[in-house]
Amino acid sequence: MVSxxxxxxxxISLGSVYAIIAxxxxxxxxxxxxxNFAHGDVIMVGAYIAFCAISxxxxxxxxxxxxxxxxxxxxxxxxEGLAYRPLRQSASLAVLITAIGVSYFLQNTAxxxxxxxxxxxxxxxxxxxxxxxxxxxxxxxxxxxxxxANIVIMIALTLFTGRxxxxxxxxxxxxxxxxxxxxxxxxxRTISLTFAIGSALAAIAGVLLCxxxxxxxxxxxxxxxxxxxxxxxxxGIGSIxxxxxxxxxxxxxxxxxxxxxxxxxxxxxxxxxxxxxxLFKPAGLLGKPVREKV
Numbered sequence: 001m002v003s004x005x006x007x008x009x010x011x012i013s014l015g016s017v018y019a020i021i022a023x024x025x026x027x028x029x030x031x032x033x034x035x036n037f038a039h040g041d042v043i044m045v046g047a048y049i050a051f052c053a054i055s056x057x058x059x060x061x062x063x064x065x066x067x068x069x070x071x072x073x074x075x076x077x078x079x080e081g082l083a084y085r086p087l088r089q090s091a092s093l094a095v096l097i098t099a100i101g102v103s104y105f106l107q108n109t110a111x112x113x114x115x116x117x118x119x120x121x122x123x124x125x126x127x128x129x130x131x132x133x134x135x136x137x138x139x140x141x142x143x144x145x146x147x148x149a150n151i152v153i154m155i156a157l158t159l160f161t162g163r164x165x166x167x168x169x170x171x172x173x174x175x176x177x178x179x180x181x182x183x184x185x186x187x188x189r190t191i192s193l194t195f196a197i198g199s200a201l202a203a204i205a206g207v208l209l210c211x212x213x214x215x216x217x218x219x220x221x222x223x224x225x226x227x228x229x230x231x232x233x234x235x236g237i238g239s240i241x242x243x244x245x246x247x248x249x250x251x252x253x254x255x256x257x258x259x260x261x262x263x264x265x266x267x268x269x270x271x272x273x274x275x276x277x278x279l280f281k282p283a284g285l286l287g288k289p290v291r292e293k294v
Contacts, residue, residue, distance in 0.1 A: 002136045007259045008252060013143040013212065015251020016150035020205040021228030022235070022243035023157060024198030030238035031174045031194045034084060034092070037099040039202055040225015041106035042079075046072045046203030047121065047210045047220060048114055054122050061125055068203040076199025077192050084195075085188065103222075110218040118217045121210035142211045149208060153201065154244045161240065170194060174238075223267075227254075230274050236284030245285060 021043060028036045046068040053064035083102050087095050123142075130139040161167035172180040173190045181187050202221075209224060210216050227250060235246025253273055258266035277285065 003259075005137055007255050009137075009139060009143060011252035011255035012248060013146045013251070014255060015231075015248035016146045017205050017209045017212070017224065017247075018228045018231045018250050019150050019244045019247025020153055020201050020208070021224060022232040022247045023153065023240060024201045024205075025229050025232040026235075026237050026240060026243040027157070027170075027194050027198050029232070031170050032080075032084075032088075032191045033174075034088075034095050035099065035229070036079075036084070036195070036198070037096070037225070037229070038079060038102035038106060039198065040221035040223075040228070041103050041110075042072050042075060042199050042202040043206040043209065043221035043225060044110060044216075044218060045075060045106060045206070046199075047206035047216050048110060048119075049203070050207045051119055051121055051210070051216055065204065065207050068207060069200045072199040072203035072206075073196045076195040076202075079199075080192055080195040085191075107218045107222075114218065116217065118215045121214040121216045123211065123214070125211050142208070146208045146212065149204065150244065150247075153204070154240060157197075157240050166190070166193065227267075227270065230271065233284055234274050234277060236286035239284070239286040242284055242286035 021039065024039050024042075025036065028034060028039070049068040049071045050061075050064040053059040053067045054061065059067065079102055083098050084095065087098060125142050125145050129141065130144070131137070132139070161170055169180070169185045169190050170193070172183065172185055173187055177187050180190075205224075205228075206221065210220070228247065231246035231250040232243050233246070234250060235242030235244070237243075250270055250273075254266050254270050257269035261269060
């Protein structure tokens with residue numbers, strides 16, 4: 001029983017990281033209708049910025065996270081303006097190829113700056129542990145912080161998109177860009193803000209991921225990015241609650257699969273579950289079917 005609870009909590013913690021990353025994917029897709037496959041590498045950049053701020057500049061962890069968020073926010077806006085905005089009216093395949101190109105560009109730039117040697121991310125958020133069941137179940141501070149961060153971010157984004165003027169503008173752009181522009185909404189600025197928010201979330205996710213799994217290298221964000229995209233599709237891409245639910249379920253499935261089935265097949269099990277879900281609910285758990293006129 002204790003072992004199962006340990007695996008479950010670890011799964012929720014990992015799933016919380018996936019959920020935060022998936023929120024970035026789902027916001028960009030829901031509003032700009034494009035898949036930013038370079039999102040996983042923005043995670044890596046954010047982790048490296050936080051690493052440098054803590055290790056070389058001796059900044060407190062909170063300031064290091066803020067620095068990472070600022071850099072990734074600017075990076076997200078630059079990527080959208082230079083790489084994606086000119087292709088907004090192009091075929092989706094062109095955008096996809098561009099996203100892959102941006103991804104490799106960021107990886108190779110990180111390789112030139114920080115080399116391929118793995119860095120050990122400092123345990124910036126280690127504030128002790130919580131022990132339950134006479135010390136048999138130990139919950140780290142990183143785990144608690146990750147779960148709390150996921151809940152707070154999800155609630156904040158839900159309130160932002162539902163209650164604020166800019167959030168309502170995002171929803172309008174998501175529904176119909178042309179009609180939103182006729183109503184006086186600046187579509188370019190709204191989409192740039194979406195990329196900025198998603199990239200800031202990627203920075204937070206990068207720090208939380210490397211706090212739990214402290215090895216940092218230029219390919220750190222690749223697999224978590226793919227899994228987070230899977231989580232967004234699983235929950236219903238375009239849905240903020242769906243991204244959270246999909247991330248949590250994916251994290252739990254991965255950890256329990258590795259613990260009780262096979263360590264080698266843990267990742268395969270995640271994608272297998274996605275295939276099964278999409279066979280019965282093609283739009284994801286909370287996604288809405290999209291009807292296209294022909």
